[in-house]
Amino acid sequence: MGQYTAPLRDMQFVLHELLHVEDELKQLPPHADIDAAIIDQVLEEGGKFASDILFPLNHTGDREGCHLDAQTHTVKTPKGFHEAYKQYVDAGWPSLSADPEYGGQGLPLVVNNALYEMLNAANQAWTMYPGLSHGAYECLHAHGTPEQKELYLPKLVSGEWTGTMCLTEPHSGTDLGMLRTKAEPQPDGTYRITGGKIFISAGEHEMSSNIVHLVLARLPDAPPGTKGISLFLVPKYLPRPDGTLGERNPIFCGALEEKMGIHGNSTCQMNIDGATGWLIGEPNKGLNAMFVMMNAARLGVGMQSLGLTEVAYQNALAYAKDRLQMRSLSGPKAPDKPADPIIVHPDVRRMLLTAKAYAEGGRAFSAYVALQIDKELKHPDEAVRKDAEDQVALLTPIVKAFMTDNGWIATSEAMQVYGGHGFIAEWGMEQYVRDARINMIYEGTNTVQSLDLLGRKVLTDNGARLRKFGAQIQSFIEENGLDETMSEFITPLADLAEKVTKLTMEIGMKAMKNPDEVGAAAVPYLRVLGHLVYAYFFARMAKIALEKQGNGDKFYISKLATARFYFARLLPETAMLIRQARSGAAPLMELEAELF
Amino acid sequence: MGQYTAPLRDMQFVLHELLHVEDELKQLPPHADIDAAIIDQVLEEGGKFASDILFPLNHTGDREGCHLDAQTHTVKTPKGFHEAYKQYVDAGWPSLSADPEYGGQGLPLVVNNALYEMLNAANQAWTMYPGLSHGAYECLHAHGTPEQKELYLPKLVSGEWTGTMCLTEPHSGTDLGMLRTKAEPQPDGTYRITGGKIFISAGEHEMSSNIVHLVLARLPDAPPGTKGISLFLVPKYLPRPDGTLGERNPIFCGALEEKMGIHGNSTCQMNIDGATGWLIGEPNKGLNAMFVMMNAARLGVGMQSLGLTEVAYQNALAYAKDRLQMRSLSGPKAPDKPADPIIVHPDVRRMLLTAKAYAEGGRAFSAYVALQIDKELKHPDEAVRKDAEDQVALLTPIVKAFMTDNGWIATSEAMQVYGGHGFIAEWGMEQYVRDARINMIYEGTNTVQSLDLLGRKVLTDNGARLRKFGAQIQSFIEENGLDETMSEFITPLADLAEKVTKLTMEIGMKAMKNPDEVGAAAVPYLRVLGHLVYAYFFARMAKIALEKQGNGDKFYISKLATARFYFARLLPETAMLIRQARSGAAPLMELEAELF
Incomplete structure (x- = not known):
């Protein structure tokens, strides 16, 4: 039932020989002590976790999917997902690149990014649970009040709690300006949130004890359009000041979406029925606050497709070496066997090399962008930070759209290597194609990315x-x-x-x-x-x-x-x-x- | 839950204004009486059947799939499939382009082809049941003995019985020379067939009273490789000379494949356990006999993707006119509405027009090829027949590979028009993408088609x-x-x-x-x-x-x-x-x- 081995040699090549991250990180005070040996050790351990714990749950998770108990509003994730998450938390992975002030290990994003390639290769649907938490962490870290950070960040960093992004509504997808969820100010400084959200990844599950929803909504006096959107923190359970859990907040999963892929992830319709929320950042500036999360998420989506490209390539390669069918046009290459392994055929090699090249190109490129984000956030020289910020702005839509289009092409080619067997679920290849398809859509469709690039990043x-x-x-x-x-x-x-x-x-x-x-x-x-x-x-x-x-x-x-x-x-x-x-x-x- | 309307106007344009089929058919004695009005009437009725009967079963068929009862070796097809097949038979559709000598209506392939576009658009998984029968009919018609034809053809033509092609084995896909199923001659002139086949579309079901399997197997003294393959007729029930059904032949469905798409079609692993078979054509010339069926099947696969392209386009178009999201970059186009319909956006139009152009180009091209087949089979002048045969040989791999690659591109673009909703099963678009994927693989992968074209049809x-x-x-x-x-x-x-x-x-x-x-x-x-x-x-x-x-x-x-x-x-x-x-x-x- 397939295989996945972390491409550590190529990661080392990219990080050390191509990008010289050790030297680069020495310029960034918080990361100055991180050397190549630490990075390699982290990636090796991460690769083991991906291969040993997550990969075996990928195909079964796809087949089993998530199930909603409509009575209790609880979602059952596929068998093994919960346990794998516990192991992930116990090993400290959620905190890898988080701020040490809140319990993080303070590693740079360029390392976390490589970890995510491996997690996604092994199991994209599972990885979306911690992946979205990390986005919520970053958003709160950038825009939360000191009290919010104190209460929420340590729990998100440890992985005890997870997070979501609640943006989309049925009539409001790309066009967030049309969203209708309401937030009414309460005398105690909280807000009463009412509305309905759709496509909320990891919106409900029992893997963590609490779920921190970041919800876009409108204040009563908000101007129309995108200038009237505010961001709210709406936890599933209202935490007491000491961090223990209080009463259930009325933000419930009303239904699970039946999807083409990522079946192991719970994609929820959320009914928000007068839930208590707290404003994050300024009123009506919710999109600005959310953009921190969205940029990180766009890089993350690129890593999803990179992971799928790599794992599809590895499996297609193994099949192409093993499967005997027809003779090479230029004469038998395995005369002792009843036919040649199909890797002798030029077009099989074209398909394999397409996936290999897109994996290796994407790995180099995305590591470069992640390193620029580390520089943007941590470099002491403002000019360097500005330069890195410009590069990140320019390159992020390319990471998201180019890498996910390539992931679609590569997984489909890898599946084609299998001939008819590629279409059969048991071989696992068709799942990669189905899972890869969503990456071209969510976090801003690839058309939206292209408009962002050409319209906003290049021409302006x-x-x-x-x-x-x-x-x-x-x-x-x-x-x-x-x-x-x-x-x-x-x-x-x-x-x-x-x-x-x-x-x-x-x-x-x-x-x-x-x-x-x-x-x-x-x-x-x-x-x-x-x-x-x-x-x-x-x-x-x-x-x-x-x-x-x-x-x-x-x-x-x-x-x-x-x-x-x-x-x-x-x-x-x-x-x-x-x-x-x-x-x-x-x-x-x-x-x-x-x-x- | 979607829509499908037969593109009759464009079909008429292609058949009458572009190809002048009425004039062309006048040259072919068996079809000389067929005029444009008859063709239009047939297509109109076919379109109604597709829209009214088949289309409503497409999404439900995908969700429900087929189920094997391992005790009785019976396969339950999705709800409604059986009844639709009965209506199809009652209306006489199976006989449309069959030989009047065996009860057929004698219409040309170019009309049958247009019918199949519509059936496939409405429900590819369902259409594979009668579609494979038609291939079996053509093979038996070309290579059967007079007795075989007398006994089997009227039942296949009426649709009372259906047919399959049993080629693939686990170790033998593209490389048919490696197949191992055995055929031992019996004293009574029959053969005892033993082996295992996989990927047998419509291999078992209860829609027809009998299933006529055409099975590739090896005689005991057969030379190795493709020169030692013979073709056998292996019915599910052994027919008595009067056509009534006798005992069950031991050719059983051992398992159903779990697939990426075409869930409504039963893709069977067939266990052939000493079944009784009859040789079709010459010993060791089975591939020649099968090629008749395979060429027709390759055109048929092109029509599957054409149908999917058309239906995906129609639905994406309706969505693009209806869905309001963002304003046109060149100024509001629907100022009275909260946003513009997304068809105002250039890239949405690019996606729609990609599907539209691939549908219309494929419709013209495939109709042309179907008409060449009619000429190849029916033209009185041998030189014209030879010319048509050459064109069909050259163009068939292009129909199969180019149209199915385009179908994959077009259905994926049409799905993308829906944004996140495209990924949700309920909207029906992701099914078109999953169904379209198999068309690039079966009946010879698209790589095999390309080698056939360049190596065998062009360079030789x-x-x-x-x-x-x-x-x-x-x-x-x-x-x-x-x-x-x-x-x-x-x-x-x-x-x-x-x-x-x-x-x-x-x-x-x-x-x-x-x-x-x-x-x-x-x-x-x-x-x-x-x-x-x-x-x-x-x-x-x-x-x-x-x-x-x-x-x-x-x-x-x-x-x-x-x-x-x-x-x-x-x-x-x-x-x-x-x-x-x-x-x-x-x-x-x-x-x-x-x-x-």
Whole structure:
């Protein structure tokens, strides 16, 4: 029933050889003491937990799903989920990257991020329970009052309590400005919250003793639209000042959604029936407060698809080495066997390498972004923090959309390696495809990400953020432009960088005349930038591999071949994408809605 | 819970205005009397059956699935399936395109094909029950003895009995040469069949009184590999000479597969335990006999994805007109409502138009291929039959692989239009994606189709078949080359045709040195040819639309916009595909299997 082994060697390559995180973290006072050995040890332990505890619950969790007892409003999670969570808490994993002031271990996000890749690879549905808690922790940590932090953060950090984000309502998804949940101020300073929320991941379960819901709602005098939304803390059980649990707050799971995937996670419709809540941050500034959580969540969604890509790849690879079917077109490769293992066939290799390249490219890229977040939060120099913040702003929608689109492609290719068996639940591959599908939707659909990137991150500052990141690519191109062995990577990278500059200017010009040009170009544009970033990181990784390929560690041979595959077979997508992005709004907009 | 309306107007456009089937059928003596009015009437009735009877069972069938009673070896299909089948039989649909000699109505395949689009759109899982019967009918009709035909065909034609194809075994999927099921000759001229088969669609159910299994097996003295495979007729109940049912033949469903989709179809593991069978065709020539069935099945699989594309499009369109969310970037379009319907957003239109264009392109293309099959089978002139046969050989793998890849893309885009609701089973969209996934796998994976196309259909005759089809495109280009209004279509079509010629020659040259070059190029090559064919049909459709757009029927405005969208946003995929196809085998083959 499948396998998962944490890709520790590649993680070490990315963290130590590519990004030199030890040196980078020395610049960040709270993390200055963290060395490579500590990081490797954490990841090794995390990998064991993922493989040994979570992975065996993945397929069974999918089959069993969650069940609501409508009488008691309790949700039963799949067998083993609760116990695994207890082990997770006992081992201290929830606190890994949390603030030591509240009981955290204070490790950087770049390490936590790698942990989450492994947890998600082993069991995305399970990982969403602690994953959302971590988001709630970050939001409260950034915007809570000292009292709120004192009361809630230690419990969230320890994992004793978990958290959720309650945003969506039936008529209000992408368009949060339309939400209707009400918050009425009470004489004691609390708020009485009433409304209905949908799609609340981990909204109800018995894995933790309390659930801290962060709920978006409107105050009575709130202006319409997004400027009238406030954020409230609405715990399932009202905590007493000493942290013990008081009475049940009327925020109940009314129904569980039947979904395409992530069956092990309880996706709840929440009925909020005059529940007691506390304001977080300023009135009517709820979206600002929530954005902290949403940015972290977007990186987290990227890691979900990275995990699925990796585990789907590992299983498809094992199958391709084992399954005997047909002979190689260039002559038998296993003449002693009744047929060759299917890994001899070029197109099977194309499918495998697609998943491998998207896993390795995504791992490098997302680790880089996580490290920028650590810098944004912890670097003593404001200019460095600002630079990192700009990079994070620019790259986060790419992490979310590009990595989840790639995860969909990669899991589907990995499933295809199995032929008919891929469609059969027992082999586990089709679950990865189903689970991967939600990642393109939630935390802002990939269309929304592309509009955020092109409209808000690139065009509003006339491309300044993009140019800054581009300068980094440019200096790498110049450093290596005379190196013959690097030309197979540098030439296409430089070519693409130039095309991106032109494309961005062209869209910018068109958008000034017609804002729909942004919407027409945004989705292919985001994928073009994704490829630019991956090409850059693959070129950097290839450089290291070229330098070390003679040292006897075959890892570098493999890395080099993956980079070459990426440039030969995946990067050419940009030729399509640029044409699509340039084709403009007219072919989309000319037809009246009634004539569709 | 969704909707489906048969796209009769577009079917009429394709059959009458684009392909002029009435004129074409006049050339085929058995179909010479069939006029447009008859065809339209059949399709209208078929559309009603699909919408009224089958569509309401689709979602419930998916949720309920099939259930095996292991004691009695009986399979219970979802509620309503049996009754719908009875209505289908009572209305005479199984006999639509069958031979009048055996009770058929003798309509051409091009009409049956259009019927199957509608049945599949309404309920793919259900449609597989009669669909496989039709394949069994065709195989027996082509290769059965007069006695076999006399006994079996009338029952298959009426729908009283259904059929299956029993090919796959656990260790033998694509590689049929490895199959092990045994057939021992008996003194009475029958064969005793023993073995195990998997993935047998519609392998057991109670919808028909008997099931006619066509089973591939080996005779005792059979040579190894594909040259030692024979085809056997193995009925569930042994029929007496008068057609009444005798004793139960020991071919039993041992288990049902749990699958990603098509839950309403019973996918069986079949245990064949000394069952009585009759040889069909020559000993050891079973694959030849089966190929009749497989070619028809490949067209049928294309129609499955076409149906799913259409129904997914219709539902996404209705949702996009209804769902209010955000304002258009170019200013409010529904100022009286709290937000604009999401069809105002360019990227929502891109998703919708992707599905619309793939539906309309696939409808034109598959109808053309079905008409070629009618000509291949029924035209009095041998040269015309041979020409049609060549076209069918060339185009069938494109129908199967290109249309099913497009179905996967289109259903996923249609699901994405729904945002989070797309992931929820209740809305029905995620089922289309799950159902569409199998079509890329069964009846020969899409990789196998691509190898068939490039290796067997294009390179073996040095591109003669392709040139013949290309000449048809070329003459269209020349006829319209001076028409200014057509240049937006003719220019890119001519450009692509030229590139295909060069690409084919280049791959042919490389393949002479290294056969793995075929495997490396085949998948993108097939999609390039698919786009060439779609570009050709969209250009032809655009020509008609340009001529008629002023006549007040807004259908032509819509058709023209769809063609423009296709050229602007979908055809550019060829820029990627050609680069991929040209990148060669090295980036796929250089890495040793152990270093993956």
